[in-house]
Amino acid sequence: MKRHLISAADLSRDDALLILDTADELAKISDRSIKKLPTLRGRTVVNLFFEDSTRTRISFEAAAKRLSADVINFSAKGSSVSKGESLKDTALTLEAMGADAVVIRHSASGAPHRLAGWVRGSVVNAGDGTHEHPTQALLDAFTMRRRLGPLDGRRVTIVGDVLHSRVARSNVLLLSTLGAEVTLVAPPTLLPVNVGSWPCEVSYDLDAMLPKSDVVMMLRVQRERMNAAFFPTEREYSRRYGLDRDRVARMHDDAIVMHPGPMNRGMEIAAEVADSPRSTIVEQVANGVTTRMAVLYLLLGGADLGGEIRQ
Amino acid sequence: MSEQRSTVVKGARILGGEPADILIRDGIIEEVGQGLTGDETIDARGLIALPGLVDLHTHLREPGREDAETVETGTRAAALGGYTAVHAMANTDPVADTAGVVEQVWRLGQEAGHCDVRPVGAVTVGLEGERLAELGAMADSAARVRVFSDDGKCVSDAVLMRRALEYVKAFDGVIAQHAQEPRLTAGAQMNEGAVSGRLGLTGWPAVAEEAIIARDCLLAAHVGSRLHVCHVSTAGSVEIIRWAKSKGWDVTAEVTPHHLLLTDDLVEDSPVGAYNPIYKVNPPLRTRADVEALRLALADGTIDCVATDHAPHPVEDKETEWSAAAMGMIGLETALSVVHEAMVETGLLDWSGVAERMSYAPARIGRLAGHGRPVEAGAPANITLYDASARAGVDPSAFASRSRNTPYEGRTLPGRVVATLLRGRPTVLDGKLV
Numbered sequence: 001m002k003r004h005l006i007s008a009a010d011l012s013r014d015d016a017l018l019i020l021d022t023a024d025e026l027a028k029i030s031d032r033s034i035k036k037l038p039t040l041r042g043r044t045v046v047n048l049f050f051e052d053s054t055r056t057r058i059s060f061e062a063a064a065k066r067l068s069a070d071v072i073n074f075s076a077k078g079s080s081v082s083k084g085e086s087l088k089d090t091a092l093t094l095e096a097m098g099a100d101a102v103v104i105r106h107s108a109s110g111a112p113h114r115l116a117g118w119v120r121g122s123v124v125n126a127g128d129g130t131h132e133h134p135t136q137a138l139l140d141a142f143t144m145r146r147r148l149g150p151l152d153g154r155r156v157t158i159v160g161d162v163l164h165s166r167v168a169r170s171n172v173l174l175l176s177t178l179g180a181e182v183t184l185v186a187p188p189t190l191l192p193v194n195v196g197s198w199p200c201e202v203s204y205d206l207d208a209m210l211p212k213s214d215v216v217m218m219l220r221v222q223r224e225r226m227n228a229a230f231f232p233t234e235r236e237y238s239r240r241y242g243l244d245r246d247r248v249a250r251m252h253d254d255a256i257v258m259h260p261g262p263m264n265r266g267m268e269i270a271a272e273v274a275d276s277p278r279s280t281i282v283e284q285v286a287n288g289v290t291t292r293m294a295v296l297y298l299l300l301g302g303a304d305l306g307g308e309i310r311q
Numbered sequence: 312m313s314e315q316r317s318t319v320v321k322g323a324r325i326l327g328g329e330p331a332d333i334l335i336r337d338g339i340i341e342e343v344g345q346g347l348t349g350d351e352t353i354d355a356r357g358l359i360a361l362p363g364l365v366d367l368h369t370h371l372r373e374p375g376r377e378d379a380e381t382v383e384t385g386t387r388a389a390a391l392g393g394y395t396a397v398h399a400m401a402n403t404d405p406v407a408d409t410a411g412v413v414e415q416v417w418r419l420g421q422e423a424g425h426c427d428v429r430p431v432g433a434v435t436v437g438l439e440g441e442r443l444a445e446l447g448a449m450a451d452s453a454a455r456v457r458v459f460s461d462d463g464k465c466v467s468d469a470v471l472m473r474r475a476l477e478y479v480k481a482f483d484g485v486i487a488q489h490a491q492e493p494r495l496t497a498g499a500q501m502n503e504g505a506v507s508g509r510l511g512l513t514g515w516p517a518v519a520e521e522a523i524i525a526r527d528c529l530l531a532a533h534v535g536s537r538l539h540v541c542h543v544s545t546a547g548s549v550e551i552i553r554w555a556k557s558k559g560w561d562v563t564a565e566v567t568p569h570h571l572l573l574t575d576d577l578v579e580d581s582p583v584g585a586y587n588p589i590y591k592v593n594p595p596l597r598t599r600a601d602v603e604a605l606r607l608a609l610a611d612g613t614i615d616c617v618a619t620d621h622a623p624h625p626v627e628d629k630e631t632e633w634s635a636a637a638m639g640m641i642g643l644e645t646a647l648s649v650v651h652e653a654m655v656e657t658g659l660l661d662w663s664g665v666a667e668r669m670s671y672a673p674a675r676i677g678r679l680a681g682h683g684r685p686v687e688a689g690a691p692a693n694i695t696l697y698d699a700s701a702r703a704g705v706d707p708s709a710f711a712s713r714s715r716n717t718p719y720e721g722r723t724l725p726g727r728v729v730a731t732l733l734r735g736r737p738t739v740l741d742g743k744l745v
Contacts, residue, residue: 088630108632109500109511110586117584129634131511169511192508193516 004123005295006112008134008173016141016177023142023287023294029066030290040069043300046099048090048115049126050076050106055261055285056126060103060135063292069300072097087111091118100300104128122299130164136260137170139291141178143280144215146287147256152179157209159185159241160219160268161230163192167260168219172200183209187241189230206241210250217258218243218269234267244270248278256280317341318735319349322356323696325686327662333360335692338734342688353737355696358729359662362670363395363426363693364647365682367458367487367565368541368618370639371397371428373419374412375404380623380713382419382428385643387711388621390425390738392643393695393728396674396682397426397621401433402463408433408444410452417454425738426731429679432456434475434486438464443475450482457678460487462541463593465523467493472527476536483678485563487539488527490548491594495519500634502575502595510579510586512633515595517545524548528555528562539676540564542620544594546604553613563676565618566605568642568649573718574599578633582721588629588636589718592622609668610659616672619646623714641712645705647697648724655699656725681734692735701727711744 001015011019029035045064049057057073064071074094087106094102101122104112109129116123127133141151148154156175162168162184175182182200184191195202203209210216221237231237238244243257251257257269257278265271274281320333325343332347333340366389372380382399389397399416401407407416413430420428432449436442438461449456459479466472466488475486496519501507503514524540528551531538540552543564555562575596579585590596608614622639629636642649650669654660660668666685674683684690705719731739738745 086627086630087632087635106632108634110634111632113585114587114632129511130513164511166511169509193503193514194505194508197505198508 001298003299004112004116005134005299006116006123006125007132008137008170008177010134011174011177013177016138016174019138019291019294019298020142020145022298023291026293026297027290035066036068037066038068039297040064040067040300043069043100044072044098045069045101045103045296046072046074046094048074048094048102048104050111051127053105053127056105059285059288060126060292062289064296066289067293067297069296087114088118091115095119101296124295124299127166129166131166132170133166134170134174135288135292135295136167137174138295139284139288140171140217140258140260141174142291143258143284143287144256147280148214148254151175154180154214155183155212156180156215156217157183157185157213158217158219159206159243161190161221161225162186162195162219163190164222164225165219171217172198176200185209185241187231187237207247207250210247211252213251214255215258216243216251216255220260220262221264221268238267242268242270243273245272248273248276251278258284260284316351317349318351318353319347320353320355320360320694320696322354323358323360325360326666327359330356333686333694335732335735338692338736340686340688340690340692343686353696353730353740355730357698357700358696359699360686361393361662361695361697362666362684362686363682363695363731363733364393364669365673365677365679366394366397366619366621366643367616367673367677368462369397369399369621369643370402370623371399371416372623373403374415378625382416383423384711384713385621385623386420386423386425386428387744388641388643390731390744391711391728392645393647393697393731394643395426395693395731395733396429396679398429398431398458398677400462401431401460402438406433406437407431408436410445410448413449413454413456414452425744426733427682429458429677430454430456431458431460431462431487434459434461434466435471440464440466440468440471443471443478446475446479446484447482450484457482457484458487458539459484460489460541462487462489465489465491465493467523469526469530473530473534476531476538477534480536485537485539485676487541488523489541490520490523490527492519492522495522501578501591502597504575504598506575506579512578517547517597520545520594521547521551525551528552528560531562532558532560537561538563542567542570542594542618543605543614544570544597544601546601549604549608549613553608556613563615564613565616566609566614567620568617568646568653569640569718570597570605571602571609571653572649574602586633588631588633589640589716591633591636591638592640593638606653606657606659609654610664615676616668617646617650618673619643623712624716625714629716639716640718641710641714641716644710644712645717645719645724647728648726649719651699651726652724692732694732695728696730698727698729699725701725703727
């Protein structure tokens with residue numbers, strides 16, 4: 001594996017499977033009363049969050065703590081960043097503190113790439129702008145695999161604001177690496193102009209895709225898109241691209257519904273769909289901790305996992 | 312009173328031709344021939360003699376951003392790049408939108424003395440795109456402004472653009488348009504295409520440039536005015552300009568060296584890492600197909616000239632995440648080498664073509680007297696001596712520019728400016744400032 005996890009494209013098929021298999025092993029300890037492993041004792045993981053994301057931050061924090069790492073949470077608010085300190089100066093500060101891994105969330109696409117040029121530790125991308133969110137894709141793949149088995153040949157339909165979605169980019173890359181067949185469904189305004197060059201299919205017709213899908217993943221529609229002429233009204237978007245009960249009825253029995261959260265209930269997904277047995281939304285959150293443990297464990301070169309779990 | 316001392320440039324290959332001697336007296340080329348002698352001699356054996364280069368598009372940053380560049384440092388860079396005249400863009404602080412500011416810049420250029428500085432005047436007050444600046448006052452000032460531009464911003468209001476085009480006819484001015492439709496480029500970060508889609512950077516569509524160029528060509532034709540298009544960057548823009556010229560309309564265009572060489576995939580994959588803002592520039596780097604179209608257009612004259620768009624920025628404005636970084640690249644000290652690689656080594660231009668595109672045409676467009684004249688008897692002795700056989704890695708630490716934001720660091724480029732003569736006076740000798 002590479003030293004950093006910045007893009008899902010950094011992962012070979014073997015890398016991705018190793019992370020998922022490791023997460024499977026680690027999931028076993030999540031069921032124990034004592035959930036902690038000593039693996040990363042003495043190592044420092046910094047959560048560097050320039051964007052509010054309590055969900056992702058606590059997921060990484062829980063993952064690092066269960067591996068016994070020291071965790072430093074550095075959020076932009078109340079720090080020197082709000083006084084105008086540059087990303088580079090922040091990076092050099094973390095470097096001086098001896099961070100072994102930096103988990104970064106940033107509103108600018110590519111910020112983790114820049115950070116990786118300024119620190120020696122491993123950089124884990126926890127979401128950068130409208131670029132990527134590779135650990136989300138890993139936890140999604142982990143969730144799919146637990147429900148459906150191996151992903152080769154599985155049909156995954158990703159629906160919504162692909163243009164601005166880091167989740168979609170990472171999922172397309174990772175799922176194609178894992179052999180799944182991905183179709184993106186969105187109004188044409190919310191697809192990148194050259195999406196035809198991506199390793200997936202594209203459709204404007206959600207209804208046509210539903211019966212063929214093993215997974216339907218709904219993306220969040222950001223409020224600010226609603227006033228920028230990407231689509232006429234919320235109501236029309238919901239009618240054409242929202243997942244409601246009638247649409248779910250056209251999916252086959254074992255097919256699942258996913259959403260990276262946070263959801264706009266009633267917009268891209270109906271409440272009853274989000275809360276149905278097909279929905280993996282709560283599992284995704286739990287699996288996030290396990291998958292991120294696997295990522296930190298492997299990037300920071302943890303010792304023999306089997307031995308530790310048996311102890 | 313004794314006669315002026317004379318200088319003879321020995322054995323220079325004028326425009327790459329046979330070696331000849333160039334005798335200079337009193338700032339004027341007195342004679343071109345064989346076996347000439349003078350009080351002083353510059354050995355130019357093996358070197359190509361070009362007319363002093365003229366840049367239509369330079370950001371000298373003074374007044375206001377002297378941390379990035381000054382007239383002094385920028386014109387030193389220009390001389391080292393073989394330039395004898397540069398047009399200083401108006402987007403300074405304060406903006407060059409009054410006779411006072413343009414005269415200040417002009418005077419700073421005179422005092423520096425490394426090359427002639429011709430200020431560009433802003434089209435609109437404060438570059439705000441709302442009302443015309445006093446274009447006539449700038450034209451009548453000591454700076455004798457003939458090129459007007461809101462560069463950095465587009466004169467997007469069609470009525471204002473029409474009026475500006477019409478108004479400057481009274482003093483033979485030209486509007487140099489930065490063609491960028493603002494609504495189509497809100498928040499834009501890089502060329503909209505396959506790379507921007509993968510990188511999740513807001514796209515800067517080619518149509519945002521092309522739509523303005525098409526509109527402006529039609530406006531210029533309608534009012535019978537002169538339009539100059541700054542930094543053309545797309546194949547579509549080339550087609551529109553070719554069409555406008557075929558109609559006989561008075562439209563000229565420039566291309567930057569970087570748009571002749573670099574492409575948008577460098578943002579994703581380069582030796583300096585992905586998302587490195589050293590490649591962030593306005594207009595953005597485009598695709599290989601655009602680069603090919605621009606080269607052919609420069610070769611066939613659809614694009615009239617090369618202009619550097621030398622845009623210095625301090626380190627802290629580039630060592631950031633991509634979206635926070637300033638747009639622009641420096642280019643004065645590498646322009647001739649880049650054109651050499653992109654146009655001469657590819658067989659698209661010979662050295663007389665380079666002279667046309669980098670000296671005669673920009674001087675003509677800028678109505679700049681005393682520059683852009685052939686290296687021949689009777690012309691002002693503005694001469695660049697160039698060693699076309701040299702080849703070296705680009706070393707930013709050796710630049711005279713105050714800034715270091717070159718996209719060519721570590722790259723090997725052909726050629727080297729050995730000497731620059733401004734009205735017979737060397738500003739550069741042996742590749743060093745005099």
